[in-house]
Amino acid sequence: MRYVRGVNATSFEGAQGPQAAAAPGRIVLLTTSHRVAPGLLSWPAWQALREADRVLCADGAHPQLPYLREAGIAVEETAPTAKELVDACAGGRTVVVVASGEGEPHLTDGLARLAGSGRVSMPELELLPASYDLPGARLLDLVQVMDRIRAECPWSSRQTHKGLAKYGIEEAYELVEAIEEGDREELREELGDVLLQVVFHARIAEEDPDAPFSIDDVAGGIVAKLIHRHPHVFGDETATTPEEVKEHWLRTKAVEKQRTSVTEGVPLGQPGLALAAKLSSRVRTAGLDVPLPKGEGVGYELLAVAARAEADGVDPEAALRVAARAYRDAIRGVESGG
Numbered sequence: 001m002r003y004v005r006g007v008n009a010t011s012f013e014g015a016q017g018p019q020a021a022a023a024p025g026r027i028v029l030l031t032t033s034h035r036v037a038p039g040l041l042s043w044p045a046w047q048a049l050r051e052a053d054r055v056l057c058a059d060g061a062h063p064q065l066p067y068l069r070e071a072g073i074a075v076e077e078t079a080p081t082a083k084e085l086v087d088a089c090a091g092g093r094t095v096v097v098v099a100s101g102e103g104e105p106h107l108t109d110g111l112a113r114l115a116g117s118g119r120v121s122m123p124e125l126e127l128l129p130a131s132y133d134l135p136g137a138r139l140l141d142l143v144q145v146m147d148r149i150r151a152e153c154p155w156s157s158r159q160t161h162k163g164l165a166k167y168g169i170e171e172a173y174e175l176v177e178a179i180e181e182g183d184r185e186e187l188r189e190e191l192g193d194v195l196l197q198v199v200f201h202a203r204i205a206e207e208d209p210d211a212p213f214s215i216d217d218v219a220g221g222i223v224a225k226l227i228h229r230h231p232h233v234f235g236d237e238t239a240t241t242p243e244e245v246k247e248h249w250l251r252t253k254a255v256e257k258q259r260t261s262v263t264e265g266v267p268l269g270q271p272g273l274a275l276a277a278k279l280s281s282r283v284r285t286a287g288l289d290v291p292l293p294k295g296e297g298v299g300y301e302l303l304a305v306a307a308r309a310e311a312d313g314v315d316p317e318a319a320l321r322v323a324a325r326a327y328r329d330a331i332r333g334v335e336s337g338g
Contacts, residue, residue, distance in 0.1 A: 024086075024089060024092075024121050024122055024123040024124065025088075025089025025090065025091065025092050025093045025094060025095070025123040025124070026089060026092075026093075026094040026095070026123050026124040026125075026126065027085060027086075027089060027094075027095055027097065027111070027123050027124070027125050027126070028048050028052070028094065028095070028096045028097065028126045028128050029097050029099055029103075029104065029107075029108070029125070029126070029127050029128065030045060030048065030049070030096055030097065030098050030099060030128050030130050031099045031103060031127065031128070031129050031130060032064055032098075032099075032129075032130045032131045033131045033132060033133050033137070034063070034101055035133050035134070035137040035138075035140055035141070036131040036132070036133070036134065036137075038063040038064050038066070038067050039064070039067030039070075040131055041064075041130040041131055042129070042130055042131065042132075044128060045128060045129075045130035045131070046071075048094075048096055048128055049068065049071075049073050049096055050073070051094065052094045052095065052096040053093040053094050053095065054076060054088065054093070054094075054095045054096070055068070055073055055074065055075045055076065055095075055096045055098065056075070056076050056078055056080065056085075056095060056096070056097050056098070057075050057076070057077055057078075057097070057098040057100075058077070058078065058079035058100060058104070059077075059100045060077045062098060062100065064098060064130075065077075065098075068098070075098065080107075081107075081110060082107055082109075082110025082111045082113070082114055083110070083114065083120075085097070085107065085111070086111070086114060086120060086122065086123060089123040095123075111125065142195070142196075142199055143199060143203075143215055146196075146199050146200060146203050147203065150200075150203050150204075156200075159200070159204065160204065161201055161204060161205075164197065164200060164201060164204075167197060168194075168197045168201075171190065171193045171194045171196075171197055172194060174190050174193065175187070175190040175191065175193070175194050177190075178190045180318070180321065180322075198215075198218065199215055202214060202215035202217075202218050203215070228252055228256070229248065229249050229252045229253065230245075230248070230249075231248055231252070232244070232245065232248055250285065262282040262283065262285075262286045262288070263279065263282065266278050266279060266282065271317055272299075272302065272306075273302065273306045273316040273317045273320060274315075274316070274317045276302065276303045276306035276307060276310075276316070277306045277307070277309065277310040277315065277316050277317070280306065280307040280310040280311065281310050284310070284311065292304055292307060
C-alpha cells in the first residue's frame, strides 16, 4: 500500500494518457453521517482508507480529517474532476474520496456521464458508508433546528410555556383524531407535531434563570421513570398479564408520589367525561366504596353514564366522539340533500 502526501489537483495530469485505459483501478466514495461522532468509522471504512493509494477530500474543514490524519491516513485536500479521478486510478490504483455532507453530486454525476459515453474505461466504483445513523439520530436534528429557530425566529423567540400551552392541547386532540380515523400518514405528522411541543418547551426551559432544564433532562427523567416502573422488565419481579403490569405501575407510582388521596394527580382541566371516568377508575382500582353523589340535572346524569362506561371498560370520551362523528355525517347528508 502507498500513501501520498502534499499532492494537489495538478498532480492528476500525470496520470492521463494511454496507460489510463490499461488497468481501470477502483474509486471508493466514502460517506459519513454527521449525526455520529467524527472518527467513529466502520472497520471496512478503515480498511479501505489504509489500503488506498490515495485519499482525497474536497472539504478542508471536513470533521473527519483531523481523526484520519491522527490515524496516519494521508488525506489530500483537492477536488478533482470526474476525468481526473478516473485517470488517477490508472495502473490498478485505488482512490478513496471522503465525501462531503452532500455526497459529492457533481463528481458522481460526472462519473455517470463518463460511464455512459462508452469512450472511457471506467474503474470499479464503490459507495462505502463509513458510519450510519443510530436509531433516533434524527431527534438530534430536531433539537438543532429548534435551537436555531428559538434564536432567530421573531415569533418563536418570544414564546413562553403559558403561551404555548393551548397548542399542546390542540396537537394532542389532533393526534387522537388521527388515531381514531386510522389515517397512518396523518398519524405520523401529528406525532411529529406533539414531539415538537415537547422539544419547544424543553428549549424554553433551558433559559429559565432559576431552574433550567434541557431536553436531555426531560429524556433522562422519563427513562429513569420507565425503568423504575417496569421492575418486571429491568428488575427481579415478574408480570405475565397486563393486569399485573398495571399493578406494578400503580404501586411504584404511589411510592414515588406519596399521595394521600386517589384523586391527587387527576387534572381537573381535562374534558368532563374523561374526568368523571378517571375518578371512577381511581375509586375502582383502589377498592373504595364511594357512591355517586345524588343530584339533579344533566351533569349528574353524565357522571353516572361515565362511571358506568368506565366500569364496562369503555372510554366515554371516545364513545361520544364516535357518536358525534356519526351525527356530523348525518348533518352533512342533510346539507347535501342526501
